[in-house]
Amino acid sequence: MVQWTDLGDVSSAEVDRMRAVYEPLAGAVRELVDATIRTEVDAETVAAVKAEIDAATARLRAVQCDGPFGVRFTAGGDRMAWGNPVIGIRNPVAPPLTIHQDSDGGVFTDFHLGAAYEGPPGHVHGGVSALVLDHVLGEVAANPESPRFTGTITLRYLRPTRLGRLHAEARITRTDGFKAYATGHLADDEGITVEAEGVFIQPKWARG
């Protein structure tokens, strides 16, 4: 059973305040992740920096939630998937993607992937392309009133995707009861690199 966390009557202003506190921290840790992969400083400097990071982690852990962040929502309709590894503004693993609705019901996102997402040299790991497309197709197939989880997804890799500025988009092709069929693609600056299609299913516990 998957359970969302109801924060109840928390105002949008309070959500904005929490965002302003924690989002810059995650941004700083994203930069640190990139530097950790690429650094060539000497062993003494690495050891000193590691000690500073251990101390920073301890300060943050002095007060922390028990277990993962979860998905929290407020009575006013704010939905905080802040720990999500694709869109989570508090998760340094997430690029993070910002997903937009287009005028005819589809979704799209423009984003950047750097060193942390590299598979073949200079190129996006094929599994990262799958991670992004699973999320983007899932986002168009579901909504807060009707959660749907991936049933099946197929990815076709046309050519390697270069690291750098990327675009992904998805749309629903049809719905059939508890199922939504979605299609989408990932593109770099030379065009489409990966195509995806998937079936997203509303779990039994979420059916009204």
Added chain:
Amino acid sequence: MVQWTDLGDVSSAEVDRMRAVYEPLAGAVRELVDATIRTEVDAETVAAVKAEIDAATARLRAVQCDGPFGVRFTAGGDRMAWGNPVIGIRNPVAPPLTIHQDSDGGVFTDFHLGAAYEGPPGHVHGGVSALVLDHVLGEVAANPESPRFTGTITLRYLRPTRLGRLHAEARITRTDGFKAYATGHLADDEGITVEAEGVFIQPKWARG
């Protein structure tokens, strides 16, 4: 064109030394990523920690490689995919997975996924399952002498995968010229959660 980096005549002892310098740093940053998602310390503490992290990043960036890490190999056969987002020991985004060969040509891995990989509350993001399975199937389908990249992969989600201790495995079902067909699955402590099958193709530039 995807290009590996030939480090030439670097000894295994030197590779081990570099590993001993940089691997603990990535481990510390992984802990920081988890704490960044889960912390509930106050705004002043977050701001102070952020300033420390910015300073740590600057120290690491004082000497760093130009662009992503790439995949480096030595004349002696050491292969360093240390920036990889699934297995990279220098990449805090990677859990990282250690992949083992089994006795009949398959591969398997036992690993742990925590807060940084959460999609539905308490469960693994479906796209993270895809990331892991793409890598594990790719690992069994390719080898240093014969690189193969994902052509097509299909994932079937049987039920949500709980965060925690997980297992993944894959094997080749058949090969056909430049193509290898692989199958595999992800499992949590209650059994198989996601099944995968894929076709992995040797790129034209790598054909002898």
